Amino acid sequence: MSAEAAGIWILAESSSSALTRVSFELLTRGVELAAKRSAQLTALVIGHDLDKAGLNRLTACGADRVIAVEAPALEHFLVEPYAAVMLKMIEKHRPEVIIAGATSLGRTLMPYVAAKADAGLTADCTILDIDRDTGNLLQTRPAIGGNILATIKTPRHRPQMATVRPHSAPPAEPREGRTGEIIRISPPDELLSSRMRRTGFKREESDHPLQDAETVVVVGRGIGRKENIPVAAELADALGAALGATRDVVDRGWLSYPHQVGLSGKTITPKLYIGLGVSGSIQHLAGMQTSQNIIAVNIDPDAQIFRVADAAIVGDLFDVVPALLARARAMGVADG
Amino acid sequence: MRIIVLVKQVPETGAVKMDEETGTMVRAGVEAIVNPLDLYAVEAALALKETQGAEVTAVSMGPPAAAKALREVIAMGVDAGVLVSDSAFAGSDTWATGYTLAAAVRRLKGADLILCGERATDGDTGQVGPQTASFLDLPVATYVSSIDAVTTGHIRVSRLVEEGYEGLDISLPALITVVKEVAEPRLPTLGGKKRARNADIPVWTADDLDVDPGRIGLDGSPTRVVKIFRPQVARKAEMIRAEDESEAAAAAGRVVEFMTDRGLL
Numbered sequence: 001m002s003a004e005a006a007g008i009w010i011l012a013e014s015s016s017s018a019l020t021r022v023s024f025e026l027l028t029r030g031v032e033l034a035a036k037r038s039a040q041l042t043a044l045v046i047g048h049d050l051d052k053a054g055l056n057r058l059t060a061c062g063a064d065r066v067i068a069v070e071a072p073a074l075e076h077f078l079v080e081p082y083a084a085v086m087l088k089m090i091e092k093h094r095p096e097v098i099i100a101g102a103t104s105l106g107r108t109l110m111p112y113v114a115a116k117a118d119a120g121l122t123a124d125c126t127i128l129d130i131d132r133d134t135g136n137l138l139q140t141r142p143a144i145g146g147n148i149l150a151t152i153k154t155p156r157h158r159p160q161m162a163t164v165r166p167h168s169a170p171p172a173e174p175r176e177g178r179t180g181e182i183i184r185i186s187p188p189d190e191l192l193s194s195r196m197r198r199t200g201f202k203r204e205e206s207d208h209p210l211q212d213a214e215t216v217v218v219v220g221r222g223i224g225r226k227e228n229i230p231v232a233a234e235l236a237d238a239l240g241a242a243l244g245a246t247r248d249v250v251d252r253g254w255l256s257y258p259h260q261v262g263l264s265g266k267t268i269t270p271k272l273y274i275g276l277g278v279s280g281s282i283q284h285l286a287g288m289q290t291s292q293n294i295i296a297v298n299i300d301p302d303a304q305i306f307r308v309a310d311a312a313i314v315g316d317l318f319d320v321v322p323a324l325l326a327r328a329r330a331m332g333v334a335d336g
Numbered sequence: 337m338r339i340i341v342l343v344k345q346v347p348e349t350g351a352v353k354m355d356e357e358t359g360t361m362v363r364a365g366v367e368a369i370v371n372p373l374d375l376y377a378v379e380a381a382l383a384l385k386e387t388q389g390a391e392v393t394a395v396s397m398g399p400p401a402a403a404k405a406l407r408e409v410i411a412m413g414v415d416a417g418v419l420v421s422d423s424a425f426a427g428s429d430t431w432a433t434g435y436t437l438a439a440a441v442r443r444l445k446g447a448d449l450i451l452c453g454e455r456a457t458d459g460d461t462g463q464v465g466p467q468t469a470s471f472l473d474l475p476v477a478t479y480v481s482s483i484d485a486v487t488t489g490h491i492r493v494s495r496l497v498e499e500g501y502e503g504l505d506i507s508l509p510a511l512i513t514v515v516k517e518v519a520e521p522r523l524p525t526l527g528g529k530k531r532a533r534n535a536d537i538p539v540w541t542a543d544d545l546d547v548d549p550g551r552i553g554l555d556g557s558p559t560r561v562v563k564i565f566r567p568q569v570a571r572k573a574e575m576i577r578a579e580d581e582s583e584a585a586a587a588a589g590r591v592v593e594f595m596t597d598r599g600l601l
């Protein structure tokens with residue numbers, strides 16, 4: 001079957017009918033792979049009432065073809081109808097490669113589909129390449145808490161599927177005049193049944209979802225007590241950053257669990273991580289060491305976090321943070 | 337109700353050392369523990385056992401030594417354990433693992449609810465739960481942060497996604513993977529430890545399961561690890577002293593400069 005499989009596909013994600021940033025990061029990857037393999041690049045979008053401008057943007061950013069599968073039942077992610085639609089598309093078009101974001105959606109849908117499609121799947125890749133001749137996708141991902149990288153191949157099975165860590169590539173930019181084919185499909189009802197129903201949604205109180213943020217300020221136990229959280233929150237606000245926390249901070253009830261970064265919390269890859277009073281335990285590093293830039297403030301010059309930092313500030317965070325805020329504001333690079 | 341919890345034995349993360357020469361993991365002398373993220377699933381199962389009445393069976397796939405992981409969760413209150421173990425399963429990727437675990441679940445005649453940790457701390461993929469569900473053709477909810485209600489044939493859960501919590505009503509049987517917020521794992525009891533020591537843990541091999549030999553182990557796995565290497569980005573931290581207020585001001589200046597240089601502001 002591998003002989004006929006062709007084409008690079010990305011799974012674009014929509015949230016309230018608008019496409020998310022990770023969709024465009026995937027296009028950056030897809031454009032590279034498709035060029036190398038001289039293949040067509042398709043963006044698959046599943047949702048309801050998708051915004052036309054968004055679909056056009058996918059073509060402007062590099063998709064040769066957009067397949068939008070739309071139905072009211074697809075408005076929100078539910079694994080069964082989404083998987084049924086995707087499997088139908090795989091069966092019909094036989095793509096060689098399908099990549100999706102390593103998001104809560106991608107990390108649920110892709111394994112569900114891969115099992116049924118007899119496809120190999122690699123989780124949370126940070127580097128992707130393709131063999132020009134064989135079409136084998138070289139999928140590289142961090143393993144053992146980011147201490148090593150492993151490259152994985154799927155030699156005999158097609159499609160080759162991978163989820164890609166958000167923020168591991170810049171989003172593709174539109175090129176003026178670039179267009180492509182847009183196909184809108186209403187799937188038959190038999191694909192839409194679900195044994196699961198969405199009963200509601202409770203938005204997190206913070207304005208910045210941790211995993212989407214370009215900058216994250218993480219609070220460690222060095223903050224001392226709950227009453228001091230505003231010190232870090234003020235810095236986060238001024239920088240337009242999301243607020244994260246170590247497990248010790250969450251376990252003490254100083255910040256809620258959705259803020260937790262690390263092995264038993266979220267994995268983040270922001271452009272900038274700023275740790276305040278974070279020691280840098282191996283479990284915490286597992287969730288943040290692939291951040292692009294790391295600044296750490298710690299009173300202890302031997303703190304483990306300094307091993308992965310780009311800038312290591314040895315000092316009391318209660319001196320450093322106000323000084324930093326004052327400086328950034330004086331230079332007009334921070335709000336407030 | 338009948339509950340199955342899937343647990344994996346993993347090396348203790350804090351203890352994992354890297355061989356700097358070869359870039360491989362030194363496993364020797366590293367303690368094997370129950371995947372810490374599976375303990376949340378075990379606890380969620382035991383809480384349901386208390387509130388709803390349930391029979392909880394833990395299933396683990398791994399080497400013979402993984403029986404220890406099963407004894408550990410029996411000591412917490414799990415009723416029974418089954419070890420899926422055969423050299424024919426060695427080298428399984430997540431696809432083959434899900435396929436094999438699904439066969440083990442079938443041999444147990446299924447369950448109303450299957451619980452898994454969000455991912456294992458060694459492989460770190462989070463794929464086995466959803467793949468097992470897919471092979472069993474069950475609905476799956478991942479990242480479950482609370483089990484809000486269990487009624488006849490249904491379960492209501494909240495799942496933690498990027499922007500908040502999503503509520504779901506799922507018809508049973510189903511598989512869910514849970515995150516830390518779902519429950520604080522209890523400690524084993526003395527009575528539990530005694531029961532665990534005496535527990536009979538059946539070992540199921542490939543012959544005991546309805547599996548296609550071409551779909552298990554390394555041969556049955558679609559993916560292959562072709563290379564393992566150390567990330568090159570060895571960061572070299574610039575040390576900035578800020579041990580008093582004037583140093584702090586200077587340090588702040590340096591940090592802002594650093595952020596500006598790297599286009600971070």
Ligand SMILES: Cc1cc2nc3c(=O)[nH]c(=O)nc-3n(C[C@H](O)[C@H](O)[C@H](O)COP(=O)(O)OP(=O)(O)OC[C@H]3O[C@@H](n4cnc5c(N)ncnc54)[C@H](O)[C@@H]3O)c2cc1C
Pocket residue numbers: 219220221222223245246247248249260261262263264265266276277278279280281282283284287297298299300303315316317318372
């Ligand atoms: C199975 C398992 C899973 C885990 N999962 C996670 C996880 O997901 N995320 C996570 O974060 N941890 C996790 N942990 C916990 C982890 O091992 C550490 O305990 C935790 O990360 C430590 O948090 P911390 O850095 O805030 O606290 P500490 O280790 O106590 O560090 C506090 C730091 O603050 C510094 N400090 C103190 N006062 C000041 C000051 N005034 N100014 C500047 N610096 C100061 C100290 O020098 C110290 O380095 C897990 C552990 C296990 C066993």
